[in-house]
Amino acid sequence: MVRILFVWACLFPALAIAQEWEFGVAEKLPDNVNSECDDVMPILSNDGKTLYFTRSFCDFNRGGKFTGSDIWMSMLDPSTKLWSKAVNAENLNDRANSIAVGVGEQGDVLYYMKTSSSKRPDGVLSISRQGGAWSRSRLMPVPGLEPDEYLGMYVTPDQMVMIISMNGPDSRGREDLYISVKNDRGEWTKPKNLGSTVNTTGFEMSPFLSANKRRLYFTSSGHSGQGNGDVFYCDRLYDSWEIWSAPKNLGEQVNSKFLDAYFSIYGDTVAYFASNRFKQMDLFKVQVFEKKSQYDIDRRNYLTDEEIQRIAGMTLQPLLYFDGGTSELNDYQKQNLVRIKNGLAGHKDIKFNIIAMKPADKPLETYQARLLNILDFFKQAGIEGNRIIFSTEQSESTIQSKEMVRIRFYR
Template structure:
């Protein structure tokens, strides 16, 4: 149905906005029709198509506050969240009571646009409304908004002190106009596999429930220092459902995959002498009825790090490790503990070839917004992973930053990210981190930051949390 709407959108926009005979009354009526169609599609979770319909409704009648608001909401659910700002601003100016949460949406839009002072002011105004509410669910949201304020303060510090890295967009041999993400490489950096949702060479011609093509695993090889055009990794690894690669062993002979069956499981496939891959098999020792969604094998093949939301953890998805015994069986998983795991989510785990560093994404440590990438160092004396450091800006951003792999000496990293220079939604990038300097930020934990907000203690760069100036009015 979404494809039919997309064709109708193209036709309607050509007819409507090239015809000088449309009256103001016609435009108002047409705007309402587009709005109604957008709401129908939005309820089916086809957010990108819905956003196009809402934007057409705005074009037909810019004074349609409902359409302005829903254009902002639907765009906020896509990868270019910062583009929602203009629509939320217009909706608020047309009708400040358009939605009970309009201040929160505006705060988010400023946050994703990296206008942090304005975001803080709007989050704070929204929190004051929540504090006066007798609704229990709304009062519970205060902690969520406090975290957003915390992230804005962190982001201001990080953007002001960027780390010395060079980020390069990989060529169109790898990236496409479709989502390309979760790159993983062998230690010699000669073979890469990644997940894509492009239609070319896709084994499933249908669209998934989110109106995107199904995930497929593609590969590329480096020849004379350049990555050759990526191809579908045909055979048993790709089928007519979602197929996602999550890790390649340093020697390139074992691949871990994620399948969304049984809640979400991790499977393993091995490279055969003829260059093909074995049928993926479940790693029964670590899979449960709960979600297991990312994993990484150590270079010696004896440790398997993975993430899971099984009971007994500290929050959403936690990082666990399983050690292989003398008989080649994976042992009982052990949670890495509170120094690494938080009350929220850890994901995209990767252990370095040296085994000394663990890289992962989290939205529970001190970050800029959504998921940020962190690095934890192993302490052999205490036999534990230390409190992680944020990899810093511009490696991290205000949006989701997840899936990072590194070369053998950890001088270079590959990530997938949404950035202005990209050609699609998510693209694959290479980062030069060879200068060896550690990002240093004086950031409090979230709990301390909340106390600072309440007590006006100077924990953020000598300025009390809440002392901000507004960059612009909504």
């Protein structure tokens, strides 16, 4: 009889599918950037030299204090590493609302949006800047922009993905997040709702995508948080824009009892956001650090996704999602496990660590049953029991119904 090693360990919260971050102390940007007006939506160019943001209720806006918001900008002094006094980006602004929503990969293209109370926007504007001079703006049409009241968005630097916040016809709450991508003809698709994992009956707003387009940051009043609106993140799964991990709160170093929004992160070292924790909306900066996980001290030689793909000759999906309280495998999960078996059954040196993520306030029995069901499936499929170990890791309690089991491969 084959001896099977069970490791029932309660480990620290660890990586689900992407890197975890810790944050330093949030610092309000100096008065040469912030003002006595509301300053929001900080967007940094990829070279880190230009900070664009939106200023509202300001006497120095092109249309005055009450007619609209303007795009402002500040430049980084390379010698002092300080931001210059913010200036109005005059050629981009008029009596309507002008909002910066993204910067091109080379830093010379700005994506921005104009809105007014009398006309719905037809899309996003793109404008180039060379030698301090702005070119003529170009419209990028987006079909199906039908906001009833609220509208915001983020355009990725490569101009291939757009995340939109609006209260559209099929919104669940006051403001939902939608996805639009550029198709093979170079046209933007009609925005599609991101679904109930992300969107709630509250508001979801101020979206931002990580550089690899895997992680979505946004502000929500509908997920459990500390204030009027907290910054959350979730990761997209299965290379899909429709399946997302459960949103996770960024924590008290970023979030407060007030509204915290417009979070954006750069180079995995620094992030910017806006908050009204000091009455008006101000811009803040926070340092970002890699969070150490239990895997950092695990002496097993875990293989990367790329290494496993090369060994198996195919892309494997080592994540299984269960409804809360269930342990039986469904057809989709079995298909994933069959694919893993087909790719790795002949590689006897590859071993499996099956990890069930368990909230601290839930009983262990359901998570043990999930692991045993996965073990039984692999054994029946021909994977030797001595190639498999188990562990559980503590995850945060969540109002979402999906719970995860991850399979990690090692030698």
